[in-house]
Amino acid sequence: SFIMHFIYASTALLATATLSIAAPAADVVGRKTFQVAQVAHGTVRKNGPIQMLKTYEKYAKVGAQAPPSVVQAARAAQQSGSVAANPEENDQAYLCPVNVGGTTLNLDFDTGSADLWVFSSLMTKSEQAGHSIYKPSSSAKKLQGASWNISYGDGSGASGSVYADKVVVGGVTATSQAVEAATSVSAQFTQDQDNDGLLGLAFSSINTVQPQQQTTFFDTVKSSLAKKLFTVDLKAGQAGTYDFGYIDSSKYTGSISYVPVDDSQGFWGFTAGGYSVGSGNSTTSSGNIGSAIADTGTTLLYLPTSVASAYYKKVRGAKIDNQQGGYVFPCSSSTPDFVVSIGGKPFTVPGKYINYAPIDQSGEQCFGGIQPNTGIGFTIFGDIFLKAMFVVFDQSTGSPRLGFAQQ
Numbered sequence: 001s002f003i004m005h006f007i008y009a010s011t012a013l014l015a016t017a018t019l020s021i022a023a024p025a026a027d028v029v030g031r032k033t034f035q036v037a038q039v040a041h042g043t044v045r046k047n048g049p050i051q052m053l054k055t056y057e058k059y060a061k062v063g064a065q066a067p068p069s070v071v072q073a074a075r076a077a078q079q080s081g082s083v084a085a086n087p088e089e090n091d092q093a094y095l096c097p098v099n100v101g102g103t104t105l106n107l108d109f110d111t112g113s114a115d116l117w118v119f120s121s122l123m124t125k126s127e128q129a130g131h132s133i134y135k136p137s138s139s140a141k142k143l144q145g146a147s148w149n150i151s152y153g154d155g156s157g158a159s160g161s162v163y164a165d166k167v168v169v170g171g172v173t174a175t176s177q178a179v180e181a182a183t184s185v186s187a188q189f190t191q192d193q194d195n196d197g198l199l200g201l202a203f204s205s206i207n208t209v210q211p212q213q214q215t216t217f218f219d220t221v222k223s224s225l226a227k228k229l230f231t232v233d234l235k236a237g238q239a240g241t242y243d244f245g246y247i248d249s250s251k252y253t254g255s256i257s258y259v260p261v262d263d264s265q266g267f268w269g270f271t272a273g274g275y276s277v278g279s280g281n282s283t284t285s286s287g288n289i290g291s292a293i294a295d296t297g298t299t300l301l302y303l304p305t306s307v308a309s310a311y312y313k314k315v316r317g318a319k320i321d322n323q324q325g326g327y328v329f330p331c332s333s334s335t336p337d338f339v340v341s342i343g344g345k346p347f348t349v350p351g352k353y354i355n356y357a358p359i360d361q362s363g364e365q366c367f368g369g370i371q372p373n374t375g376i377g378f379t380i381f382g383d384i385f386l387k388a389m390f391v392v393f394d395q396s397t398g399s400p401r402l403g404f405a406q407q
């Protein structure tokens with residue numbers, strides 16, 4: 001199904017209010033005291049050399065220099081790892097094996113949301129059917145009073161309670177990660193028995209846990225990674241990878257072009273430039289695409305309506321089919337490449353990726369991988385785009401940035 005994940009993260013207003021309550025003035029008659037429960041945030045095992053190296057780095061501007069032994073020990077302790085991203089049918093989503101509290105679950109890594117939620121033993125047996133299930137392990141600590149509720153624009157959603165437990169992704173370990181155990185999920189999720197939950201990789205500012213917002217897996221382990229970044233290398237119809245803490249230069253061609261990220265909405269936001277349809281001399285090109293996000297959790301490529309219209313003018317028999325919810329065309333029509341400028345460099349989505357899939361068994365009409373971003377308000381570079389690229393989601397410099405290269 002062409003489900004587009006939307007996210008309406010519930011606000012953290014309550015948590016903000018709680019945190020901003022001023023302590024009563026000491027001289028107030030009948031002074032009252034109050035307690036604020038401290039809940040373990042996502043954490044990783046602290047490591048001496050890494051902590052020492054951070055101290056040396058903190059005072060580097062006043063001449064502190066870490067001894068080679070500290071640098072060497074810290075480097076040895078820093079984490080990095082890689083996990084397979086296995087495509088579902090039609091590359092609708094990509095699922096990665098993750099060890100959550102001792103059980104391996106297949107999770108949809110989603111750079112467009114910030115909750116790590118899983119199918120759990122707290123759900124009814126019928127809802128659990130066919131899925132791998134998280135059962136809070138003996139090492140799990142329930143976050144008393146914490147809850148979460150996430151909803152997506154296609155009407156899907158999930159909710160439940162929260163535990164702190166060990167999570168391992170490609171050998172990278174978060175010793176105490178907020179694991180959002182579902183008590184209820186919508187039909188779209190129960191029906192997709194390949195998918196045991198989501199691992200959010202957007203910014204923790206849109207995590208939905210209340211009353212105390214929690215960190216994503218990446219934010220939890222970030223300080224322990226050799227480099228504070230992860231890379232995404234999705235592929236068409238075959239397994240790709242998510243790598244944490246390092247850049248594997250064998251996974252891309254040419255050089256990586258970096259652009260600044262606007263994380264004000266909690267997404268990996270950036271500005272996309274001009275575009276062209278087709279390759280060689282039969283190209284059309286026009287104005288800027290504008291604000292966009294890099295989103296592994298969205299299947300298709302959602303572009304401004306004028307850009308989508310310009311693209312399908314070049315596809316024989318293309319039309320909008322409201323019953324199907326977007327552009328369709330004869331499966332026999334050829335689909336041109338789509339080229340977009342990011343950071344002043346051209347990036348090409350091969351035309352074959354834009355013939356997404358037949359709309360039915362007859363195989364006559366096919367659904368487009370490019371669709372208009374009507375009602376979204378920004379461009380979404382989803383998997384149709386990402387599976388042609390190698391992308392670096394980078395927090396290793398002062399402010400976040402995205403790196404793009406063709407694969």
Ligand SMILES: C[C@@H](SC(=N)N)c1ccc(Cl)cc1
Pocket residue numbers: 004005006007110111112113153267295296297298375376377380
């Ligand atoms: C970021 C994606 S949802 C996701 N990847 N979890 C998104 C957000 C808002 C709209 Cl309107 C449509 C799609």
